[in-house]
Amino acid sequence: MSHMPAPPARNWSGWLFAAALAALVIASFATLQLKLGELFTIEAMHSAGNLLAGFAPPETASGFLRKTGIATMETLAMSALGTLLAVAGGLLLAIPGAGRFGRAPRALIRGLLNVLRSIPELVWASILLVAAGLGPFAGTMALAAHTAGVLGRLFADALENAPPLPEQTLRLNGATPMAAFFYATLPQTLPQMLSYTLYRWENNIRAAAVLGVVGAGGLGQMLKFHLSLFQMERAATVILAMLLLVAVVDALSFALRRALTR
Template identity: 75%
Template sequence: MPPPPPRSYGTLLLLAALALLVVASFASLPLQWSAFLAPEALGSAAEFLSGFAPPETSPAFLRKCAAALLETLAMSAVGTLLAAAGGLALALPAAGRLGAAMRPPARALLNVLRSIPELVWAALLLVAAGLGPFAGTLALAAHTTGVLGRLFADALENVEPLAEATLRTNGAAPLAAFLYATLPQALPQMLSYTLYRWENNIRAAAVLGVVGAGGLGQMLKYHLSLFQMQSAATVVIAMLLLVALVDALSFALRRALTR
């Protein structure tokens, strides 16, 4: 009989450390479940939610919501397209395609871009670009460039180098070998990453309106600040419909790419 595999004490220690971290997290947080589930709290929540019904359905307001919905969709689409272009441009040096010396600064720049949340980017860019969707679009593009650049760089590094090396051996130029051998292998995964980030940017674009970056989020903040709950309910429904539509479209496109 073959000898039993050696025990992995490192894995056991890691699981024990994670369990200890979870226990310590629950112990350190003031979780007041009794107050949260108290009859008074449930009654207050029910009373608050009842103010959202029925949603505002006047034709003029629905047209206003439709315009804000399209603005949110446009913000997410343009921001994602700009991020895909910027991410690919930074992924090349981050993956070592332009020399080993370019890899650390490109990785550091990508870390900075994705470490700053979209809301912070929007707050910074609103000072320069003013209120409206332009600042929100740039904020989405800045943060998503850092995310996609890192993912694109990892995809390029994980590509099997044999095909490109074969073309280089047969006399192909470095750029041609990259475009015809390496990029086609990584492109489906990169497109899948881009579509997934587009889904996330739909939600982020709706939230960015809270700081004045336009779209449905700005409408939601306006009506909530005036306690116009029925109008806010219509905006929330528009957000849900937009997210569901983009999720379904992105899922269909990803399935088509992976076939």
């Protein structure tokens, strides 16, 4: 008689993970003491309505619109330059972070990338404002520091996951390691890296607008100033400029990503 095969062992890891996740969600709701009911009371809606009514109509004076346009360009420049510096730094860190020079440098660089991206842009800006003073320079460097950690990790993962056969073929045919990397591995990962870069640029537009709240220049600094003086009409114009800038950059980034994937 042939023996029936033993049934496969039950895998409990998925169920344990789901139970732990459910417990975490329940604990979060229990400890945060969310008061969702108070959000929809008549008094809360009346207060929110009065606040929103103060934003209308937005300020349209030519002098203020010119000042808002200058701040918009400053925010755009902060995000673009910060992203560009982050790409350069992230790529330099990604090469050893992908294990190109051994396990010890890989672990060290991965730890550095974890530190860079775990510190939010607002914290980086607060630190750099002490060293560099108020203005867009601190905001630009804050964006570059945080984004370099994010892009460095993504670039390193892309390099590690690239098929090794093309580079090995070039190495076997006498190419130097650097030449094989630049002619085989890097071209394979370049479209993915460009996609990551464009996505992070979109995020940095929003972050640059927020960084101005701590004094890093741009639209955020204007928004904080006018809100602190309860100049709601001028604040509304700044908010509309933020929305327009984000929409334009999102559309441009989407078009560039589609062009790269064709």
